Amino acid sequence: MSESGRAPGVREVAAAAGVSRQTVSRVLNDHPSIRPETRERVLAAMADLNFRPNRAARMLTTARSRTIGVLASSASSLFGPASSIDAVEQAARDAGYFVTVAHAASLDPGDLGAAIDHLGAQSVEGVIVIAPQRAVQEAMAAFSLAVPSVTLHGAGVAGDDGVFVDQLEGARLATRHLIERGHTRIAHLSGPGDWSEARARRDGFLAELAAAGLEPVVSRDGDWTAASGAAIGAELLAAPELTAVFSSNDQMALGLLHAARERGRRVPEDLAVVGFDDIPEAAFFAPPLTTVRQDFAELGRRCVARLVALIEGRELAFDAPVAPVLVVRDSA
Template identity: 50%
Template sequence: MAGEKGKAPNIRDVAALAGVSYQTVSRVLNDSESIKPTTRDKVLAAIEQLNYRPNQAARALATNRSRTIGVLSADAKAFYGPTTAITSIEQYAREAGYRISITNISSSDSASIKSGLDHLLSQSIEALVVIAPQVRVFDVIRDLSLSVPFVTLESTGRDPRHSLSVDQIAGARLATKHLIDLGHEEIMHISGPQDWIEAEARMQGFLDEINAADLRVRAPILGDWTAHFGYYAGLELLKFRDFSAVFAGNDQMALGFMHACREMGIDVPGEMSIVGFDDIPEAAHFWPPLTTIRQNFAEVGRRAISALLAELNGVTEDDHTPIRPELVVRETTARPA
């Protein structure tokens, strides 16, 4: 209401109104020690009256702390996981007095990664979360020899000090083992894009388990995470019905694959078992409800911030135990015919 005109009030305006020095106001803002309650109240009243907000840019400049955490995110076509993680990151960061700055990169070539990273770095971020688990991102990061703490949300153990994630390999093994335990011997894997670490890890888990059971290894199909891909891949693959189960790299591709099954007149799970990955909220309502691997994305986000804050505060946090994924059995898997 008041002071609607001209410049925003600054700390000296507040000081003048409260009849104290600007330093006193600063002390109140940063609730330092040794402020007489009466003065504090006066200052607070002045702040209120002027609708004063501290200028973050000035504060950042003076303290040399931006209180910003950068998030580098891949332009994923499957939204659920990354979005959940980012929301959670934002929440915990804000609670800790940080803000986040997000940059999306649309392709994984190093120029675009570099430009995204540059955009972030130029904001003097204090820490970095990378949710763009494309292999190449790591090379770029290594080249830049980042001076800020960072974590990447993945789990292949390439760089265990900086990575943090649901254990993708374990999840993939869980999924594959479930199919094997049901008696399937010819299992197909529809993977995510080759340059995604998550995709690589899930494929790894799949292969590990197949080998452990001494089954025939089939070359996985490389997809792009979308339901569309799962559908078209299904149409192709199902021309030769030489497999009885599919482990899809994510729920969307599983959905597309089921669509193809229906169109080809193949019963799920009677003639074909399917397992997805992620447990997106819709998965329980697919037809049939999808058996899948649940991962706790929000927890990943929480831990990311917690790890970064610890590092910012000089504490080394050693809780790099991967978060365990969980098999959710619904109705797309059964014993082979």
């Protein structure tokens, strides 16, 4: 606090750095004419004074909010969407942008429109749409956003330009791991069919089995929860010839492990299990879960980098999607 009891402002920073208030303003706005040594002196003064620039004042002086909006569906509490939001927030901060998140209460177009209106009221300069469900993607196509946007589909469709994790390849890695260990009767514990990631993971499983000349077993759709994994897993385990399962996510794999224990099927001795996501708890399952890790930090960085480029009137595309990584533990 300054001697007057209020938070330090541009005046105090200028006095501490021995520069004019105009120079402090130029540093705040990344003006190219500032000498590096002057910039460092001003930044040091800001740090010493614990100075925090006033967002509203910056908007008045620059006509820019430096704010990115995130439009998230009602399913954003699940691991994948929640991790995506966290990654976008961190990448935006690193790029010098604020983030405001609007959650659509449902997939109804009215709720999506209300969420978009909320972002507009925050004067966002661009929007990242975290839309893993087909219904959200279809509803968003009916809206015309007044600012640039990047959609994080989760699986990759035309126009994504590398801003997605290669779900198909991740599923193939998981399935190939089971095939290489000699399994020939392998099932896929499916995720919800209206999610693009679930569809891509199923397609990758089918493609890898077809390449190996094996007959696939595909379950009915789950809902990402351990409860659905346990219920559907019990159905799959009714076939004694089944020796391996690739689960569409780790939570359903947890339910499958429970179902296997109840039926006396030892993992990995009698049944091999591979999941997807590498949630923090996966390493502590019994046994620790072999799974596919997604690099959400890189995904967030790409989303923000592409959106900032669009805001600044540039095009930015990535040559390849974010690569998934197979994490081998004890369940397979």
